[in-house]
Amino acid sequence: MTTTREKAGETGRVKPGESLIEVNHLTMDYKTKEGRVSAVSDVTFHLKAGDSLGLVGESGCGKTSVALTLLRLQASNAEITGGEILLGGVNLLDLSEEEMRLHRWSDISMVFQGAMNAWNPVYRIGEQIREALDLHWPVKLTHEQSRERIAELFELVGLPPEAMDRYPHEFSGGMRQRATIAMALSCNPQLIIADEPTTALDVIVQDQILKELKKVQAELGMSIIYISHDIAVIAEVTDHMGVMYAGKIVEYGGTDEIFATPRHPYAWLLLSSTPSITGPRRKLAPLVGEPPNLMKPPSGCRFHPRCPFATDQCAAEEPAMEDLGGGHLVACWNHEKVPVGLSETPKEDL
């Protein structure tokens, strides 16, 4: 048991501010009977220890696929065709299954989308958290010690410690979600991936849990990758963000900067179509059409069938990532044409 952490922690704990995870050109397809689904395409992002990164995009753009691949839990029909995932310098894609198993939860843990069903119905919540502790805690904990640890985690996420002896069905949705976060925190991972952790909850509980998560992350100095289709949520919890469209990251940079001056037409439309509660009232700009079928992604820029700024070049050639300075990256031929600020009536700007 004691050796688990030593083996897993070959890379050791990355110091705050140093690079924790580097995803480079990650590409992954799903093989189906009808053909290959290009769900993740040339995805690159870097995350420093202690930082938080948001991934935002419409449903089906490959957010969950990226997240699962980081833990190497992608579906059995998935095939990684390129790229690397470096955790503290070690490429996770090169590890054996057993080595990878030791990294899971001790280094990277995850709060799943639809975490409501993340609990095994026949075991008590506490038992299920204890299972993670037994697997990954550097030393073997006694029964009392692990109960103490779970109680501590429960307090951290705002659950009454005595609830650990209950079964999942005795928890409300919000409680289950908090418990899921507690379990993700249990082994002090370096990175937590939170995939739409609050979408299934009502707005008030959603807000409480977000605040809790943010607080805990700051207190414990973990990194977090926060996935959501809701750009407002991303704004609230992250320092950096990537905007995903059809399996690609199309814009990447500081969250505040992208919010102030989105450069990619998709990001710009996404932001314009989000009602702002705090800012001035504005008409919602339309994001028309559907995301493409990833079995046959559009040629050139994958956004061109829906893009108000599209030119002939867009359909023919794929735009490369361009650095606008200060780590603000965008992949668009016509990013200068995107108006600064969110337009009330975007059509006039065309």
Added chain:
Amino acid sequence: MLGYISKRVAQMALLFVVFLTLLFLLLQAQPGDFASQFLDPRIPAANQELIRQRLGLDQGMWGQYWTYITNFFTGDLGTSFMRYPKTVWAVIVERIPRTMFLFTMATMLSYWMGFLSGKMLAWRRGGKLEYGITLGGVFLYTVFYPWFALMMIWLWAATLEIVPINQFLTPDFWLDSPFSATSVFTAMIWSSVLVVGGLLVVQTVAGRMKEYRTQVLLRRTGRVLVFGIFVWYWASSSMRPFAADITHHAVLPVVTLAFIAFAGVMLITRGSMLETLREDYILTARAKGVPDRIIRDKHAARNALLPVVTSFILGLAFIIGGGLVTETVFSWPGMGELLLTAVTSNDIPTAIGTLALIGALALIAHIVVDIVYLFLDPRIRVQG
């Protein structure tokens, strides 16, 4: 929880009365009263009337019904026609343990094998072996059972001569035995029941322990202890050669019946396990870095077990029917065989008594499964 169990028991008792009533109505639906079927028409009418009176057939339907039900619950099942003057109860009591033995052994064996193999099939999905075994399972599941039983006898008893053909024991061997077959058999049953009970106690006590290591230690020593006592008892008992003879005869019917029930269990487990493996909590377990074998056994199989236990209730009729055929084909003197001979020789009291007791046994099995389920699924525990 106790409330839930007593509610189920009450329901079953009610169901039993309904079942008895149906049996009674079935009897009433026969043309004429049942004395007329076997009373010699040459008996003078006055004497026939006397016999009817003695049988209570002059009481009218409701009167008869009342006598029937009250007699039933006071344990008076009447007198067997074919084994006159033995009472039906005396005839049946001898048979119950034999049927229970066949039934319980075959069920436990088939569920144990079926669950293990179904689990492995789902886990190793996609291989040639999986395909072959699944196909074999479907064959066993659909095969005409009496034919299959005869083939088993032909292969193992007639051709390979590994096991004896039919019967419950070897009569010559028992000629000057100091024990009756029933007493030896009863001892066998009780010792098996004690083993199962002992294992359950060990399991429960171990589960209550806080430290995992203590749990494992307790479970291991407990099992060794229980089996040790069992082995020691039979090794030192003078009944041993006779018990061995009965066991030798029991192997083929038990295995045959188990095989037939096994296929269904395996297919259900496979399906249920495949479904469970797609659940979100399996993904959670994998993300937690739980080793594969533990995911399979602790997370997936434990949940896949629930529909399998439910299927037991649905399969009960199948197993009872199979038991009937097995007893007939193997000349195993149990309740099924008794029922068949009673029916063919017009021994109506015995037939009714046997049917009623088979019904009672089925209902008891039902309750047992309910209680097992209660322990397996925490979601039910609360509702009760």
